[in-house]
Structures are given as structure tokens and as C-alpha cells.
Amino acid sequence: MEIVINGAAHRVADDISLERAVSLVSDAATGVAAAVNGDLVRRVSWPTTRLAAGDQVEVLTAVQGG
Amino acid sequence: MAEWQTGDPLVLAGQKFGSRLIMGTGGAPSLDVLGRALTASGTEMTTVAMRRVDPASRGSVLDVLTERGIKVLPNTAGCFTAAEAVRTARLAAEALDTTWVKLEVIADEVTLLPDPVELLDAAEQLVADGFTVLPYTNDDPVLAKRLEQAGCAAVMPLGAPIGSGLGIRNPHNIELMVQAAAVPVILDAGIGTASDAALAMELGCAAVLLATAVTRARDPELMAAAMRSAVIAGRLACRAGRIPQRRYAVASSPPVGA
Numbered sequence: 001m002e003i004v005i006n007g008a009a010h011r012v013a014d015d016i017s018l019e020r021a022v023s024l025v026s027d028a029a030t031g032v033a034a035a036v037n038g039d040l041v042r043r044v045s046w047p048t049t050r051l052a053a054g055d056q057v058e059v060l061t062a063v064q065g066g
Numbered sequence: 067m068a069e070w071q072t073g074d075p076l077v078l079a080g081q082k083f084g085s086r087l088i089m090g091t092g093g094a095p096s097l098d099v100l101g102r103a104l105t106a107s108g109t110e111m112t113t114v115a116m117r118r119v120d121p122a123s124r125g126s127v128l129d130v131l132t133e134r135g136i137k138v139l140p141n142t143a144g145c146f147t148a149a150e151a152v153r154t155a156r157l158a159a160e161a162l163d164t165t166w167v168k169l170e171v172i173a174d175e176v177t178l179l180p181d182p183v184e185l186l187d188a189a190e191q192l193v194a195d196g197f198t199v200l201p202y203t204n205d206d207p208v209l210a211k212r213l214e215q216a217g218c219a220a221v222m223p224l225g226a227p228i229g230s231g232l233g234i235r236n237p238h239n240i241e242l243m244v245q246a247a248a249v250p251v252i253l254d255a256g257i258g259t260a261s262d263a264a265l266a267m268e269l270g271c272a273a274v275l276l277a278t279a280v281t282r283a284r285d286p287e288l289m290a291a292a293m294r295s296a297v298i299a300g301r302l303a304c305r306a307g308r309i310p311q312r313r314y315a316v317a318s319s320p321p322v323g324a
Binding site (some may be wrong): 006007009025026027028030031032033037038039042057058060062063064065066 | 090092093094097113115116117118119121126127128138139140141143153157158161162163168170185207210229277292
């Protein structure tokens, strides 16, 4: 199936976990937050959160600013 | 050290800071330059922005802060609505394990001025959520009071638009805010050089938050050291109490016996 991570389309296995999806763009153990279709998902819930085709995943971290 | 050098911490939401200079990290040409500037500034709290991860990027601004024991303060830069700002603050809290947020809700990309209606709305929501909210606001004493009443831990008026380096365009309003506020007033944005930072402190601000004036200076490390000294000097001058300004001279040597 296809999902969108940070604006880019990714072909992934059906029923992929959010944890696996995040790992496609970041290997950071800390300092990262994720949202699915606009809703924050706590890190502890990433392994058990299953994604569906078309889901929009945002993976954010801290950058220079302000 | 003497009491006057050590006995005057900045207190925000019950937390004490020895430095009254809060730094931003935007605009530095490299993480190495940023790190040296942060060290020279003596800052104990520094802002970061939240953005999509870039798999190609090397090094992290978070490492620069962690190595120096500097508290990270996420901002909501780039948000135009209360809903966007609240969502960004929650993501930052999750990513960075902090409930402190520099709240920015801007009206447009030309002036980067705060949108007061959205700002107050976001502040109320985040305070209700348990956040320690430090709002970037206009130099408007009335809005500052409303933000304080909403439960913000400080108010952070601009001296001039972000990155403009125009200094403090309305010192009278900053003074009014300081006189009326029960929470710390932190001058945020517009600082161009050290005398601007000193003036902010002389007006009674509790701290100064700046980034561009240091990160885009010809020598960021040197300007950071200048800002550190300016904030200390301005604070001491404020506490010491300036003399009244007079139209005519007042002799400082004895007038008789010459």
C-alpha cells in the first residue's frame, strides 16, 4: 500500500506499524514526534499503531530556529 | 562573588536561571559557530523550531544544547492559527520531553507580527493543557495583561519585527508593560546590537531573547559575549536606579573654595 511520510509517497507493507514507518525517515531514539493524519501519537504507542493506505504521517524534530 | 553579582536570578514558572539572556538558534551558519556563540553568551535556555526530519542532515541542534547543559525551549514558529500552534506545541512536548513553549502565532510572512486574537486563543488552550507558556507578543500593554490573565508564565513583547535589528521602537510601551505586569517581561525580537539589549534591561525587562543579532553578526561568538555583558550591565543599571535627566548642568565638584 502507499502512505505519505513528510509529504513524500512511500510504498510499504500492508498493516505497517507507525514505528516502522518512522524508521524509514529517522533512526533517532529521542527528539522526534509523530502525527498520523494530524493527530499526535505518543511514542509508546508507535509499535501498536497500524497504518492504513493513504495515511499522512508527519515526523518532526527540533531544528535551528527562533 | 558579591551578593549583587549572584543574588538576582531570573525566575520563570518557579525555575531559576543565572543568565537573563535567552538565545535563539536560527540563522547560525553552522552548528559549530552556534555552539561557540551559545557558550560565549552564557545562556541557560535556548529556543529551537519543530520541522520535518531531514534524513540527510548531519548533527542535531539538540546535541549542541545537551553538550552545554542548556534547557531547550521549543517554539511554534511558522504557525498562523491557534490550532496549528497548539498542535505544534504538543508535538514539541512529545519530542523534547518539556511542557515549556515559546508561543508564536504570526499574522503574515512580511511583518511576522503576532496575530493577537489567535495568540490569546492558543495561550488559553495551552495553559489549560498544563503548558508553561511564554508568548511572543506585540508591544501592546493591554494584550500583555490579557496574556498574563490567561496564565502565561511571562510575556515577551517585540522591540521591533523579528530579524529587523531595529531595536526597541516603542520603549514607552515596554515600560508600561513592565510597570503593569505581575509576570516577567522578556524583550523578544528586534535587538540589533548590545546597546539595544542593555536598554531593554534598563527599561525593567526581566530578560532578553535574541537570535539574529548574534547568529548573523560578522562574528557571532564575539557578539554573543557583547550581549552577555550588555544584559548584565542593563540589569545592574536598572537595579541601581538612573539619575533624573536635567536640562542644565549640575556641578559634581564643590562649588565653593575654587
